[in-house]
Amino acid sequence: MNTNKKTTLSRPRQPSRRRGGSIIYVAIALMALFAICSLAVDFGRWELCNSQSQRAADSAARAGAFKLTTGYAAALSSATSVANANYLDAQTVGSNPKATLTVQLLNWTSSSNYVVLAPANYNQANAVRVNISYNVPLEFGAIIGISSKGVSRTATALLVTQTQKIYVDGKGDPWLAGEPTGTQGSQPDPGYQGQGVNSVHPWKYDYAGPVGGSMPDGQPYSSPPQASIPIVPGAVVTVTSVSGSATYDPNTPDGNANGTINGATSTLFRDAAANGVSEHGIADVTMPIDSMNMVFLNDKLPDSTAAPQPLDFSTQAQRDYSSISPELKQPFYVGTGTTSGGSQQSIVVPQGATRMFMGMMDGWEWDNNSGGYNATITERYVQMVQ
Numbered sequence: 290m291n292t293n294k295k296t297t298l299s300r301p302r303q304p305s306r307r308r309g310g311s312i313i314y315v316a317i318a319l320m321a322l323f324a325i326c327s328l329a330v331d332f333g334r335w336e337l338c339n340s341q342s343q344r345a346a347d348s349a350a351r352a353g354a355f356k357l358t359t360g361y362a363a364a365l366s367s368a369t370s371v372a373n374a375n376y377l378d379a380q381t382v383g384s385n386p387k388a389t390l391t392v393q394l395l396n397w398t399s400s401s402n403y404v405v406l407a408p409a410n411y412n413q414a415n416a417v418r419v420n421i422s423y424n425v426p427l428e429f430g431a432i433i434g435i436s437s438k439g440v441s442r443t444a445t446a447l448l449v450t451q452t453q454k455i456y457v458d459g460k461g462d463p464w465l466a467g468e469p470t471g472t473q474g475s476q477p478d479p480g481y482q483g484q485g486v487n488s489v490h491p492w493k494y495d496y497a498g499p500v501g502g503s504m505p506d507g508q509p510y511s512s513p514p515q516a517s518i519p520i521v522p523g524a525v526v527t528v529t530s531v532s533g534s535a536t537y538d539p540n541t542p543d544g545n546a547n548g549t550i551n552g553a554t555s556t557l558f559r560d561a562a563a564n565g566v567s568e569h570g571i572a573d574v575t576m577p578i579d580s581m582n583m584v585f586l587n588d589k590l591p592d593s594t595a596a597p598q599p600l601d602f603s604t605q606a607q608r609d610y611s612s613i614s615p616e617l618k619q620p621f622y623v624g625t626g627t628t629s630g631g632s633q634q635s636i637v638v639p640q641g642a643t644r645m646f647m648g649m650m651d652g653w654e655w656d657n658n659s660g661g662y663n664a665t666i667t668e669r670y671v672q673m674v675q
Contacts, residue, residue, distance in 0.1 A: 528626030535660030548577025
């Protein structure tokens, strides 16, 4: 019996090459994962910094352009300080060592026609450009060789100036502002003599209508003149170069736009028809008779909504405001546009305003007033142009 058996020796199993390949796959997957993390986290941070730098540039350019009204040095200082106070990547721009701020003054006509001014020509500036640049550190991006990504945002703000010369007829009744032709205003004139006609007070009521026009019987219209320049909410209006004289009654001497007659402040008046509240939806006001005033309206008929609270300019201190922010349908004192000390006064256009009217103070019977005032209206506002 043959007991010899063939013995088969087994070879040691070789490691699978697939195991080495899986390490490569894992490495690739990790790199992809890091790339996704970088995209999700780092891109989010970059996008936030992008938005923050744009907001900082916008606010700084606006602030600088507005200050051009007081000179280029103030404009540069304001733009720089506002930009530096804004936050960028959890630090203020001014304290962030990786942030770069550039402020330039421009003479701007259009996006294709402007000049970046050298210091010698700063007095020609009408616009301010602000650029903020920053290298955003990338935490996950650094692992794949991208340690930072830059942002650079620019804003250009233009100071828009519009000017108009206007004649404010003494017959201009501010409580007829915005009213259709033929609208009756004021209370019956106390000087009107019943069915007869007093030569000094020939008409019983005032009527709205175009400045310079008249009713069929010859009675002059008493609507106040409207400014022709576009009215921009938030804009600052100044009134300068005021001249002329006017009177509320033919039997009294003329006063000036401050309501001063022969060197003394004239009698304080309110609108008799408003009776301390309103007339045609426009608030009452107290100020010297003959003085020049102003009121802002929107596009709606004033009667359609209630009037705001009346203002009071009884005292010189009240008339010496440096800046005033009236509401819609709230008449206010303008005078010659300056304080008693000669400082220029500023008027802030209220939100919603689309129209501006100027009139003269009286209590009733504007249609027998005479004279008027010449004035220059200047409106300034900031517009983002780039």
